[in-house]
Amino acid sequence: MIRHTFSFLDGIGLRLERHFWRMGIISWQEFLNRNFVNGISSDKKEMADVALSTTLSALDGRDAQYFSRLLPQREQWRLFDVFGSNALSIDIETNGLPEDKGGFVTVVGLYNGYDYRALVKGIDLTEGNLKKELSGYSMIITFYGISFDIPFLSRKFNSLRFEIPHFDLGFASKRVGLKGGLKRLEGELGIIRDESVKGMDGYDAVKLWNLYRRRNREDTLEHLLKYNMEDTKNLFKIAEIIYKRLKASTGINEFISHS
DNA sequence: ACACAGATCCCGTGATCTTT
């Protein structure tokens, strides 16, 4: 989808982008091949050509940081086809308190499509380990992580940087007409939760953590991790679905030759 | 070369939503 995207260019919005598609300009290369493009002046065309060739080489180099700055948050989903194969879903649990009242991260769940990893406070949740686990990935997937998980982590672990594209399924799902939180979304998309964590929510995770700390019971921690794992893994499945729907909603599919 | 009309972008503001 990123190769069909023009709306990051100066003075090009979503409308002009669609206009290009209608005229048969559906990729950067086709834009570059033309000397004139209906809808923009030749001055603008030249500027766009320069910008596009820079972007083209950034794509060749799979420069995730470049693209995270290029696209506004709400359009970062367009990078999923290029960076999704090297993406990491993130879901944190906390002790439930506001940060200025002693709130802290208890669990950071990470899933790259193959392996699930959980860093647990008091065991292996350290800034260094987090950095190690995050490094090398090109995209992060969260559910409203933009307003919760990522700022929370950033403030607790000062040196962490999330300078890669962020596919936030909370806002994305809303855009394709799906309402509600993660659990409800799973239900609507037919994603089944494991019996042991069915009906649980974030507050249950808080209670499980407190139980684990007070009674030091390993099985409560395992239960908490199981819950977090379901959340984290499901983000990946949902990302695939939402990406397809978002792409379809742009109308681009009508202009891509079916072969 | 110039002016106009319509298209499009862009920048507030305030309300809304979900996360633990």
Add this chain to the structure above:
DNA sequence: AAAGATCACGGGATCTGTGT
């Protein structure tokens, strides 16, 4: 309860294409 992005909405600014 706090944070952050988005949406809807509207008005102002800018650009494009057309006609004279």
